[in-house]
Structures are given as structure tokens and as C-alpha cells.
Amino acid sequence: MAVQLTVPAADGGRRAARRRDGPVARSGRLAGRVALSLLQAVVVAVGATSAVFLLMRLIPGDPARILAGPGGSVTEEQIAMTRRELGLDDPLPVQYWDWITAAARGDFGTSLVLGETVSDLLGDRLVVTAQLSAYSFWLAVALAIPVSVAAARWQGAAADRAARLVGSTGIAVPSFWLALLLIIVFQGYLPIFGYVPASESLVDHVVHMILPAVALGAGFAALVFETNRAGLVETLGSDYVRTARAFGIPEWRVFGRYALRNAFLPTLTIMGIQAGALMSGALLVENAFALPGMGRLIVQGVLSRDYPVVQACILVIVVIFVVVNLLMDVIYALVDPRVRRSRGRA
Amino acid sequence: MAGPETAGPGAAETVAAPRASFQRRLLATTGQKVAWTIVALFVLAALAAPLIAPFDPNAQDLRHTLQPSGGGHLLGTDDFGRDQLSRLFYALRSSLVIGVLTTFGVALIGLPVGLLAGYARGALDVVVARAIDIGLALPSLVLALGLIAAMGAGLRSTVIALIVGYSPYLARVVRSVVLQVRQEEYVESARVTGVRPWRIVLRHVLPNVLGATTVQLTLIFAFAIVGEAGLSFVGLGVQPPSASLGNMLAEGANYTLEAPMLAIAPGVAIAVLLMALLFAGDGLRDVADPRRSR
Numbered sequence: 257m258a259v260q261l262t263v264p265a266a267d268g269g270r271r272a273a274r275r276r277d278g279p280v281a282r283s284g285r286l287a288g289r290v291a292l293s294l295l296q297a298v299v300v301a302v303g304a305t306s307a308v309f310l311l312m313r314l315i316p317g318d319p320a321r322i323l324a325g326p327g328g329s330v331t332e333e334q335i336a337m338t339r340r341e342l343g344l345d346d347p348l349p350v351q352y353w354d355w356i357t358a359a360a361r362g363d364f365g366t367s368l369v370l371g372e373t374v375s376d377l378l379g380d381r382l383v384v385t386a387q388l389s390a391y392s393f394w395l396a397v398a399l400a401i402p403v404s405v406a407a408a409r410w411q412g413a414a415a416d417r418a419a420r421l422v423g424s425t426g427i428a429v430p431s432f433w434l435a436l437l438l439i440i441v442f443q444g445y446l447p448i449f450g451y452v453p454a455s456e457s458l459v460d461h462v463v464h465m466i467l468p469a470v471a472l473g474a475g476f477a478a479l480v481f482e483t484n485r486a487g488l489v490e491t492l493g494s495d496y497v498r499t500a501r502a503f504g505i506p507e508w509r510v511f512g513r514y515a516l517r518n519a520f521l522p523t524l525t526i527m528g529i530q531a532g533a534l535m536s537g538a539l540l541v542e543n544a545f546a547l548p549g550m551g552r553l554i555v556q557g558v559l560s561r562d563y564p565v566v567q568a569c570i571l572v573i574v575v576i577f578v579v580v581n582l583l584m585d586v587i588y589a590l591v592d593p594r595v596r597r598s599r600g601r602a
Numbered sequence: 603m604a605g606p607e608t609a610g611p612g613a614a615e616t617v618a619a620p621r622a623s624f625q626r627r628l629l630a631t632t633g634q635k636v637a638w639t640i641v642a643l644f645v646l647a648a649l650a651a652p653l654i655a656p657f658d659p660n661a662q663d664l665r666h667t668l669q670p671s672g673g674g675h676l677l678g679t680d681d682f683g684r685d686q687l688s689r690l691f692y693a694l695r696s697s698l699v700i701g702v703l704t705t706f707g708v709a710l711i712g713l714p715v716g717l718l719a720g721y722a723r724g725a726l727d728v729v730v731a732r733a734i735d736i737g738l739a740l741p742s743l744v745l746a747l748g749l750i751a752a753m754g755a756g757l758r759s760t761v762i763a764l765i766v767g768y769s770p771y772l773a774r775v776v777r778s779v780v781l782q783v784r785q786e787e788y789v790e791s792a793r794v795t796g797v798r799p800w801r802i803v804l805r806h807v808l809p810n811v812l813g814a815t816t817v818q819l820t821l822i823f824a825f826a827i828v829g830e831a832g833l834s835f836v837g838l839g840v841q842p843p844s845a846s847l848g849n850m851l852a853e854g855a856n857y858t859l860e861a862p863m864l865a866i867a868p869g870v871a872i873a874v875l876l877m878a879l880l881f882a883g884d885g886l887r888d889v890a891d892p893r894r895s896r
Binding site: 296299300301303304307308311312314315424425427428429430432433436437439440443529532533535536537539540543544551554555557558559561563566570573574577578581 | 865873
């Protein structure tokens with residue numbers, strides 16, 4: 257076990273410190289870190305949803321006037337009554353509170369244009385968008401992580417250079433254009449447009465989702481690959497990895513225990529930051545493949561200035577993004593042995 | 603690589619792997635030339651669009667719609683019989699205008715906010731830093747959609763939406779550099795000797811931030827071009843008949859079977875320009891901050 261004691265000392269003696277503190281102190285630190293992340297997430301969520309709320313108040317046109325009915329036939333009194341019913345006369349913080357608490361119960365109001373409740377409009381569409389984003393995410397991770405490990409292991413080899421070339425190309429290809437390219441290539445071979453729920457036919461579901469997931473996930477995969485490879489190359493060149501190798505620790509263990517663990521931290525950060533880009537990309541890719549997700553709904557909402565719909569879509573995306581980042585923070589804390597200082601991400 | 607700047611953690615790396623680092627730097631400079639040449643060619647093509655475009659980009663020829671390349675139309679014609687190549691040159695104009703305006707806007711907002719957040723201590727830093735976090739929590743495209751809902755679709759809204767969406771990214775980078783720089787001894791001693799804060803920021807902090815800012819702005823220029831394409835692709839950006847890379851793709855999406863070139867050509871332009879810009883940005887990073895070169 258002497259090896260265990262000496263080698264990790266190279267990464268700042270973290271493990272020694274952990275051993276000294278014992279598991280209780282460590283789990284206490286972890287809890288503290290998670291609590292801090294949670295607090296930050298709440299602050300960000302409140303700030304971001306307030307921004308969305310205020311933004312929607314900038315939309316020209318009086319929602320009460322639109323809802324009350326077509327112009328001419330309604331009296332000013334009726335409009336004033338609708339305003340009161342909608343709570344548009346209340347102070348802004350009260351309106352925000354009403355909106356956010358109602359949203360938490362799943363009540364997003366009624367579409368000004370389509371006449372349906374927004375939660376009805378959102379329901380199935382949210383599922384499609386979430387599925388597309390999740391498939392792309394896991395497809396990208398399942399592909400990029402092993403390839404980046406192999407590329408870093410055989411650095412400079414032809415395969416590594418080829419992977420890097422594909423990676424840097426992949427970053428520069430917008431998902432919505434890749435979608436069109438895939439449509440051009442696969443039209444006639446695969447069913448391109450539309451959506452089949454997994455409950456109806458799992459095979460058809462996969463067949464319909466595979467191209468959109470590839471289109472959306474490719475750029476993300478390229479980014480994860482580049483980040484993880486760069487991180488691995490850096491850690492593999494570091495003193496503690498050299499020391500570990502000098503001690504005769506098997507190569508697979510050097511990778512798994514020392515290199516990958518440290519290289520994975522920046523990759524996690526990138527994955528969290530890019531989760532939002534992945535979901536926004538989904539809105540565009542859906543449009544290319546005519547998938548009945550939130551993409552079409554939000555674009556229609558923006559064009560017709562249907563603010564309850566736009567507001568609800570943005571709210572849902574922001575909340576998912578904040579939660580994903582919170583999860584990433586927690587995973588980060590679990591992976592990163594240094595987490596004991598109660599410092600923000602600054 | 604010698605010099606006081608590399609006396610940090612980077613110095614050890616330099617000593618450890620001088621050969622690899624030299625090779626990479628050499629590669630960077632050759633690739634750098636190619637990347638900047640491509641960017642320059644795109645800018646030239648956009649500026650000279652009226653001179654080099656073989657046809658009027660909006661001239662319709664309804665007897666020759668969706669033609670493949672040939673017959674004077676190098677990239678064929680679209681569903682209105684308009685020359686694709688000419689439209690592509692004019693689309694580059696839209697993209698570059700949006701890219702340049704967005705980059706300027708982001709610099710005007712992101713740089714001062716980042717300087718303020720990084721240099722001010724206490725409550726001001728906390729508030730501005732959280733505001734940046736909140737800005738980053740709104741995915742830029744989604745934020746752009748919200749702003750366009752409020753302002754209506756079009757070029758002006760697209761630029762404003764992209765500026766608001768991307769400014770937090772610059773602000774965050776600037777803030778983190780300022781946080782490092784303000785620890786330096788010369789800043790400390792300037793403070794101790796009673797130099798006024800705004801003077802310290804302008805004379806000692808700002809010059810150190812410019813490198814990272816330039817790199818970030820190159821990336822934001824690239825993002826703005828993709829951002830425009832994405833927004834116009836769903837019909838919320840540049841409005842037809844004005845050509846933009848995004849609305850050309852949107853049109854091409856309707857004819858993937860009949861005239862695939864309509865969807866291919868504008869995308870190739872985006873991807874090549876983007877790759878060149880990202881590569882140029884990487885090179886700038888190496889020059890601006892030798893410590894962070896990989």
C-alpha cells in the first residue's frame with residue numbers, strides 16, 4: 257500500500273487529507289457543496305425565470321384585449337374585467353409569483369392563439385424534445401468517451417489524427433445543416449419525417465429518432481471528444497501519472513484511476529454548459545425532421561406573439577437546464593476529490 | 603517561451619515537452635495562414651458581392667426553377683429560378699453584417715460588465731456575477747427566441763437577440779481574467795500607492811484582458827453566424843427575399859429530393875467559415891496566452 261500513499265501525494269496530497277478526515281468529514285463537505293450548488297441553482301432559476309417573465313411583458317399588444325375577443329365588439333369594461341381576471345392590474349412581483357406558483361402546479365395559462373391550455377399543448381411535445389435531447393446526449397457520450405480514451409492512448413497515431421480531424425469538423429457543422437445532409441443521403445432508405453411513440457412500436461420509434469439524434473448529437477460528441485482527449489493528454493503528461501507508471505502500476509489502472517478521473521472534470525463542465533445548446537439545437541433539428549416537439553410550438557408562438565406559449569416553453573427549458581447543471585455539479589463533487597473548499601464555480 | 607510570464611505552472615510543461623510544443627506551434631502557424639486566408643476570402647466575397655455576383659440575387663426566372671448547376675448557374679437555381687451563387691454571395695453579406703454588429707455589441711456590453719464584476723469587490727461583484735450566471739442559464743438561442751417574440755422577426759431583432767445572448771459569455775471570461783490579474787503584485791502596489799480604481803482598471807487590468815477578449819470575440823463572431831443561420835432556418839431571422847445563409851437552408855430543406863444543392867451549398871459555406879474562424883481563434887489563443895496553449 258506504500259504505492260497508494262506516495263503516488264496520490266502527487267495530486268496535492270488530497271487522498272492523504274481525505275484519509276485523515278475520515279468518511280464523515282468528507283460526506284459533510286459533500287453535503288455542504290451540494291447544498292451550496294442547490295442554493296446557487298435556486299438563485300439562478302429565480303433570476304432566469306424573472307427575466308423570462310419580464311421579457312414577455314415587453315411583447316406589444318394587450319393580452320386582455322386579444323383574449324376578450326375580436327376588436328369592435330367588446331367594450332372597454334369587458335377588457336378591464338379580463339385584465340382583472342388575468343391579474344394584469346396586480347404589481348409585477350405579485351404577477352410573477354402567481355405565474356410561477358401556477359406553473360409549478362402545471363398550469364401555464366391558455367394559448368392566446370390556439371385557445372387550448374398551454375399544458376395540453378406542451379405535454380406530448382415536451383416528451384418528444386426531451387427524448388431527442390436525451391438520445392443525442394447518450395449517443396454522443398457513448399461514442400466520444402471511448403474514442404477519446406483510445407485517441408489519447410495512441411496519441412499521434414493515424415487513427416488519432418483522423419479522429420481529431422473528424423472532431424474539429426464536427427464542431428463546425430451546425431446540427432440543423434447536418435439534419436438536411438442526413439435527409440439528402442437517407443431519403444428513400446429510412447423513414448425521414450414524423451414521429452412514432454415508443455409505446456406504439458419500439459422499432460419504429462428508434463428508426464424515426466435515429467437520424468435526428470445523430471444530427472443533434474454529432475457536434476456535442478465532437479466537443480466532448482476534444483475536451484476529454486485534451487484533458488487526458490494533459491493528465492497523461494503530468495508528474496503524478498509518470499510517477500504512477502514508474503511505480504509499475506498497470507496501464508489500465510493508470511488510465512482509469514488517475515488520468516481519466518482528472519481529465520473528466522473539464523468534460524463534465526462542458527457537458528453541463530452544452531446541455532442548453534443541445535436543447536436549443538433540438539428545437540431546430542425537430543423543424544428539419546417534422547418532429548412534433550416543442551420546436552414547432554415555440555416558433556409558432558414567437559411568430560404569432562403567443563406569449564403564454566413562448567413563456568412556458570422557455571420556462572421549461574430553463575428549468576431543465578438548471579436541473580441538469582445542478583446534477584453536473586453534484587457529479588463533479590462526487591468525482592473531484594478536491595471538493596472541500598466551499599467555493600463557487602467562479 | 604522565456605520571460606516572466608511563463609514563470610508560472612506553464613514553465614514546467616515547457617521544459618518537460620519542448621519538442622511537442624515546438625511542433626504544435628509550427629503546425630499552428632501554417633494552419634493559421636490557411637485559416638486566416640479563408641476568413642479573408644469570405645469577407646472579400648461578401649464585400650465584393652455586387653461586383654462578382656453573376657446575376658441579380660433577387661431576379662426571378664420562373665421558367666428555370668430548381669435547375670442543377672450548369673448553364674451559367676454554377677450552383678444552379680432555386681425554386682424562384684434565382685441564381686444560387688449570387689444569393690450565396692449576398693447571404694455572406696447578411697452573415698458578416700450580423701457577425702460584426704453582434705461582436706461589437708457583445709464587446710460593448712460584456713467587456714465593461716466583466717471588468718466591473720471582476721474588479722469590484724463585495725456586493726457589486728456578487729450581484730453582477732449572479733447576473734452573468736443567470737444570463738448563462740438562459741440558452742442563447744432560447745433567449746433569442748424570447749426577445750424576437752417581443753420585438754418581431756428581422757435582422758435588427760436578430761442582432762439584438764444575439765448580443766444579449768452572447769454578452770454573458772464574454773463577461774464571464776473577462777471577469778475570470780480580471781480576478782487573476784488583480785492578484786498580481788503590480789496591481790496590488792498600484793492600489794497601495796493610491797492609484798484610483800478606474801485608472802488601475804484602464805492602465806493595468808484592461809491590457810491584460812484584451813488577449814482573452816479578442817479570442818472570445820472571434821468565437822462570438824463565429825457563433826453569431828451560426829446563430830443567424832439557426833434563427834433564419836426556422837423563419838425568425840433575416841426575412842426573405844433578402845438572402846441569408848439560414849433562410850437559404852430553410853428554402854433548400856423543401857427541395858432535398860429535387861435540388862439537394864440548395865441545402866448543401868449554404869451549409870458548406872457556414873461550415874468552412876466556422877472551421878476557419880475556430881482555428882484562427884485557437885491560434886490567437888496561443889499567441890495571446892502562451893501558458894494556455896495546448
